[in-house]
Amino acid sequence: MATPTTATQLDAIFDRVKRVIPPLEWEIQKPLVARILELKQERNAAILAHTYQVPEIYHTIADIQGDSLQLAREAMDVSADVIVMCGVRFMAETAKILNPSKTVLLPDLRAGCSMANSITADDVRRLKAENPGVPVVTYVNTNADVKAESDICCTSSNARQVVESLGVDKIIFIPDPYLGKWVQSQLPHIQMVLWNGPCEVHIRFTGEQVRELKQKYPGMPVLVHPECPEDVIAEADYTGSTSGMSRWVGDHKPARVALITECTMADNVSVLNPGVEMIRPCNLCPHMQRISLRSVVNSLERMEHTIEIEENIRVRAKQSLDRMLTVRI
Ligand code: SF4
Incomplete structure (x- = not known):
């Protein structure tokens, strides 16, 4: 029997995200968050959320957050019976490949990936x-x-x-x-x-766009994801993965920084770095945006959509992932 979520718990959650979620929006989201927290107990479920997920998912209901590498590493050790992947299909598949005895749910099957x-x-x-x-x-x-x-x-x-x-x-x-x-x-x-x-989101950035930003905000560091075209990377002060960019902001704490990547991530980094102004030309991943609080509620209530992988494929795919996970960085 699940323990009901208290008003105090919900207030504490809102305190974390109030810089990026307006109070009126939170009033709509709050009952869904409360329902998900209860369903997680009922189903013995863990929620994994990628950094491109909206803050009301990333910072309120997720048990494990991170980029693809962090989610893959953590998925192996999940002890809950059910994994709900707030991300795209290949991430849910990776969780199933690495932890096959778990029920892995993807809240919306349309969450794919151009790459x-x-x-x-x-x-x-x-x-x-x-x-x-x-x-x-x-x-x-x-x-x-x-x-x-x-x-x-x-x-x-x-x-x-x-x-x-x-x-x-x-x-x-x-x-x-x-x-x-x-x-x-x-x-x-x-x-x-x-x-x-290529990634349909990162390919839309251009070097000219970044040069215009640099002219407008002289001295501002520019962080770029390596899925961007070469002329964008050429303008970068730092190029790295989403977790690398997030770490860079936390370590350097610049007054202002440009993040050239999927723009939901800037909201999530902003929650963790309240003193840093985020400048981002906003390109959203339409696949990541398929996941919502409502679809997570539906997923846990109906136990949908389960990810299954043919065992012969799973075992060979796992070998490729296992080899990667032994490489030290
Ligand atoms: S941002 Fe979206 S389309 Fe691009 S690689 Fe990630 S999941 Fe795929």
Whole structure:
């Protein structure tokens, strides 16, 4: 029997997010948050939330928060019976691959990813046939069957270290061409066969847009995600994963900073760094935005949508993820 959520608990939660959620909006969200907290107890569920989730999910109902690498690491150790992934499908698949005895729920099956949809297992088999003996490094933003055809996975947090760990002079790097080129710029001695499967959110940023921001706010540091095109990365003071950017802001505490990435993340970083003004040209991920407090309530009430992966694919995909998780960063 779940313990009802008290008004004091809800007030304490609102205190955390009141800088980014107006009181009127909170009045609408509060009963949904209370219901989710009760359902989590009833179902013995843990909620994992990616940094691109809206603050009313990221800072109110989530048990585990982070970027793809952090969520993958934590998903392995979840002891609750049910994992609810507030993120996109490949993240829910990763949780199921790593912790198969759990029921993994994705609140909205439309939460996909342009990058994951850009490449199939057949494409990978063809690339391998064209480049015999060349290892395949696969960004985690891919479907399970693509991971199963790969030698090792990586995230934007560990891509360079993963490539270096192989000790070879040529790799196939899929599917993000910009992350691949950014890694290649740091490891010029390694030849990389790239795939053209960019992120539909980060590809919309331009170098000109960043230069205009720099002119408007002289001296402001610019932090850029490596899924952005090269002319955007060329303007960066720091390039790194979402967790890297978040850490950079926490460590440096600038008065003002530009975050060139999916813009919901700036709200979440802002909650943790109240003294820092966030400037962001706002590109939202339409797939991440599919997840809402209402869809999480429905998911836990109806126990939908469960993620299932064919065992043969799961085991081979897990090998690629396991190899990644042994690489030190
Ligand atoms: S931000 Fe880009 S890479 Fe991330 S889920 Fe959305 S479309 Fe995919």
